[in-house]
Amino acid sequence: MDYSQKISERQWNLPEKGELESRREETYIDDIIQKDHIQRKLLEHMDGIRTVFDGGAGSGRFPALPAKQGCRVTHFDISQPMIDKAKELAEAAGVSDRITFVKGAHEELNNYPNKSFDLVMSFDAPISYTYPNQNRVIENLMRMAKKRKAFSVSSRLGTLPYLCNPVQKTQFILDEKCADPFVQWSVANCEKMIRDFHFDKQNAERVMTDELERILRGFGVRNIQLSGPGAYGARFRGRFCSG
Ligand SMILES: C[S@@+](CC[C@H](N)C(=O)[O-])C[C@H]1O[C@@H](n2cnc3c(N)ncnc32)[C@H](O)[C@@H]1O
Incomplete structure (x- = not known):
């Protein structure tokens, strides 16, 4: 097992993590702004999206939005406390029948076929918590996407x-x-x-x-636009995708 994976498991499987993460908007004003910004960007680019993969989806701050739009969402995360909290919040939001919860590590995405989801998103997880495997993880997330990608990073940039x-x-x-x-x-x-x-x-x-931009350019993503601190959007083969 990769050591990045071991560190993530130890840090994110602490029992109180799910509850703490689900309270980010109650605790910090910048998290309110970040969530609002990402949700608005997602809403602008939901046309034609029926299936969504959220890697490192945490306590479910973002999967509920595409689920409410009628999409089928795979909520993927390494932490059971996060998944438990996300299930509880999805039930409360009335969208649990549209979300599949998968406990797994970003370092082990090889079994997902190419283009298996219309939209692949991963916020504040792929670079921040998979170092030094971030290139391989981002490459896998990108190849799983059929139409669009939306990634953001936190701790490195x-x-x-x-x-x-x-x-x-x-x-x-x-x-x-x-x-x-x-x-x-x-x-x-x-x-x-x-x-x-x-x-x-x-x-x-x-x-x-900016590490995320460099990695995306290395994988051939063009027309990258900064859509927020640490988040990029890009037009790719005539369609919006973000990296
Ligand atoms: C800062 S939280 C972000 C959660 C959510 N994307 C958000 O923006 O609210 C990082 C998430 O990534 C998950 N994570 C960390 N390392 C991971 C790994 N190697 N594989 C899958 N998930 C991981 C953690 O369990 C945690 O839920």
């Missing part, structure tokens, strides 16, 4: 805000008294983080190269 601002996430906290352990840690350590902060310009410039 998303490291940049942290390199420039030690309390990047802290400033987006909605309720400083909420029980989320990371919120409590951030509030308790805010002053220390600012005091000890050192801006490393050389390191910041190194990570500014």
Whole structure:
């Protein structure tokens, strides 16, 4: 088993993960904006889409939208707590009959045939949590898509805000008294983080190269457009796809 897979299993299978991730929009204002932005982009490009694969779908922040549009969605994730929470939320949203839940690792997508889904999406998962296998994972996700692709990354390019601002996430906290352990840690350590902060310009410039764009160009995706921080859209063979 790849070590990226082992790390993901250990980190994402913690029992409280599903609940915490499902509360992102209650906890951070930037997550509200990110979700709204991605949903709007998805809605703009749903024509002709009947089947959807969401890789690293987490607690189900995005699969419900295509399911509500009548699509059949495969919710794929390495974490059972995430899948359990997503099932609960899909039931509540009345879309569980249109979503198939699959527990699996991005590193093991080889059995899915080429072009098996109209839309393949993967937000904040393919690069962030499969390093150093991100090229192979993205190549697999791309070949599984028949019409469109929508990917985003967080921690690799998303490291940049942290390199420039030690309390990047802290400033987006909605309720400083909420029980989320990371919120409590951030509030308790805010002053220390600012005091000890050192801006490393050389390191910041190194990570500014957008890895997702480079990987997609390497696989022949053209006309790539930035559609949000860390997210790209592209016209490919005359149709919109995003990478
Ligand atoms: C930051 S969350 C993003 C969840 C969802 N896409 C969203 O944007 O709300 C990352 C997700 O990727 C999943 N994940 C991490 N590593 C994975 C891997 N190697 N294979 C499949 N899923 C993975 C985690 O379990 C987690 O649900």
